[in-house]
Amino acid sequence: MAVAVGLLVLLLAAPAAYAANHIVGDASGWETGVDYTTWASGKTFLAGDTLLFTYGSSHRVDEVNKAGYDGCSASNALQTHSDGNTTIALSSTGSYYYICPILNHCSQGMKLAVTVTAGNSSTPGGTPPTTGTPPTTNTTSPSTPTPSRNGAIGRFRWMDAFVAGACLMLVPLLGLVG
Numbered sequence: 364m365a366v367a368v369g370l371l372v373l374l375l376a377a378p379a380a381y382a383a384n385h386i387v388g389d390a391s392g393w394e395t396g397v398d399y400t401t402w403a404s405g406k407t408f409l410a411g412d413t414l415l416f417t418y419g420s421s422h423r424v425d426e427v428n429k430a431g432y433d434g435c436s437a438s439n440a441l442q443t444h445s446d447g448n449t450t451i452a453l454s455s456t457g458s459y460y461y462i463c464p465i466l467n468h469c470s471q472g473m474k475l476a477v478t479v480t481a482g483n484s485s486t487p488g489g490t491p492p493t494t495g496t497p498p499t500t501n502t503t504s505p506s507t508p509t510p511s512r513n514g515a516i517g518r519f520r521w522m523d524a525f526v527a528g529a530c531l532m533l534v535p536l537l538g539l540v541g
């Protein structure tokens with residue numbers, strides 16, 4: 364049971380290590396007055412990662428080209444999002460530009476440029492071996508301490524049975540008292 368839980372935790376934890384979801388602006392979200400150049404500068408964006416823009420109804424997320432980013436122009440927007448909770452998959456390498464086209468929000472800082480580098484796109488080929496390795500280590504490592512482990516489990520079960528038995532014995536006793 365413990366091994367099964369451990370495997371489940373490993374399986375759940377493994378994908379998180381390969382694809383990151385970057386919350387744009389972190390706690391500030393997609394908002395005026397946030398320096399997204401600074402926000403992006405401390406991060407590595409790998410192919411396969413996602414960007415999450417969270418924003419109010421007074422904002423939008425438009426994917427533009429570099430000229431649109433530099434000039435704060437969404438006239439040639441590649442994609443437009445206004446749902447307030449936009450997930451963008453950074454599926455391939457390259458540079459991606461996002462601006463808020465509302466009023467002068469872009470010139471007020473609502474512009475983000477990210478450079479996506481290879482990483483996750485090449486990892487799917489590498490992922491199965493990595494995911495395949497932990498079960499192998501899991502099957503080999505428990506096999507070594509098996510006697511002590513089984514003994515511990517055996518003792519545990521015996522304790523459980525004892526407690527359960529004690530409880531069962533208490534029931535009629537309580538019944539007699541009541």
Ligand SMILES: [Cu+2]
Binds near residue numbers: 423465469
């Ligand atoms: Cu805006």
